[in-house]
Amino acid sequence: MRLVQNMSTIAEFATPECPSNGNIKIAVIGGSGVGKTALVVRFLTRRFIGDYERNAGNLYSREVQVDGGEQVAIQVQDTPGVDLTGNGLSIPDHVTCSIQWADAVVLVYSVTDRHSFDLIGQLHQLVARAGRANVPPVILLANKADLLHMRRVDAEQGPLLAAALGCSFYEVSASEDYSQVHGAFHRLCCHMAKQQPTASMSSHTTSSGVAEKKGRSPLIPRPKSPNMQDLKRRFKQALSAKVRTVTSV
Numbered sequence: 001m002r003l004v005q006n007m008s009t010i011a012e013f014a015t016p017e018c019p020s021n022g023n024i025k026i027a028v029i030g031g032s033g034v035g036k037t038a039l040v041v042r043f044l045t046r047r048f049i050g051d052y053e054r055n056a057g058n059l060y061s062r063e064v065q066v067d068g069g070e071q072v073a074i075q076v077q078d079t080p081g082v083d084l085t086g087n088g089l090s091i092p093d094h095v096t097c098s099i100q101w102a103d104a105v106v107l108v109y110s111v112t113d114r115h116s117f118d119l120i121g122q123l124h125q126l127v128a129r130a131g132r133a134n135v136p137p138v139i140l141l142a143n144k145a146d147l148l149h150m151r152r153v154d155a156e157q158g159p160l161l162a163a164a165l166g167c168s169f170y171e172v173s174a175s176e177d178y179s180q181v182h183g184a185f186h187r188l189c190c191h192m193a194k195q196q197p198t199a200s201m202s203s204h205t206t207s208s209g210v211a212e213k214k215g216r217s218p219l220i221p222r223p224k225s226p227n228m229q230d231l232k233r234r235f236k237q238a239l240s241a242k243v244r245t246v247t248s249v
Helices: 036-045 093-101 114-128 157-165 178-195 228-248
Strands: 023-030 059-065 071-078 083-085 088-090 104-110 138-143 168-171 201-205 211-215
Touching (some): 023 036, 023 093, 023 114, 023 178, 036 104, 036 178, 083 114, 088 114, 093 114, 114 157, 138 157, 138 178, 157 168, 168 178
Parallel strands (some): 023 071, 023 104, 104 138, 138 168
Antiparallel strands (some): 059 071, 201 211
16 A cells, blocks of 8 residues: 655545545544554554644545555544543543444454453444444454563453454554554555445435535545644654653763
């Protein structure tokens, strides 16, 4: 897969030069602090930014090329973290709406956070019971695989859980290995492109015989997508902080 837009921008819509056969919507869901935003940004830009502001549920859009050279427009919905309280799961409304909106779901936990792993079963039930006719495809990502000294979830537990849930599993590191993250999202995009090449677009013919495309009404309001200038600013701030730390030492 290759990103067809320049890395300095995030494409919002298909362009005439790069026509898209479908619009695939992916929701990324998991506990707080598991690296959901880092994974999304890593996949879309190849960059890793260590520090992020509190997740407000940004929507990222991009045109990508999948197997066979097909152009596909994807939207990746980052979501606020889900937490477990004394009264059960604390699920932001945005998460529930994102599940109903999505064509596919990526569940994420951190191998350094046992609590985030324990949430996955309940989050999968939430996806399965979202009131839709068909359960969307789900993949399971175990993030922060590079932090071996902080591991709290055994390596074999992720595949076992994924097998029980009937979904694909990938252990990745957003900070250390772009290829792992890319491979997981790429396979999902290829699968979705084959299953629903016109995922969210339908066409009808006017009286003049010209086909028109009609977009499906979104189930959630479209948040403002962050631009790459903001991501670059955060990246520079993170680098500056590291330089100041080294200088002070």
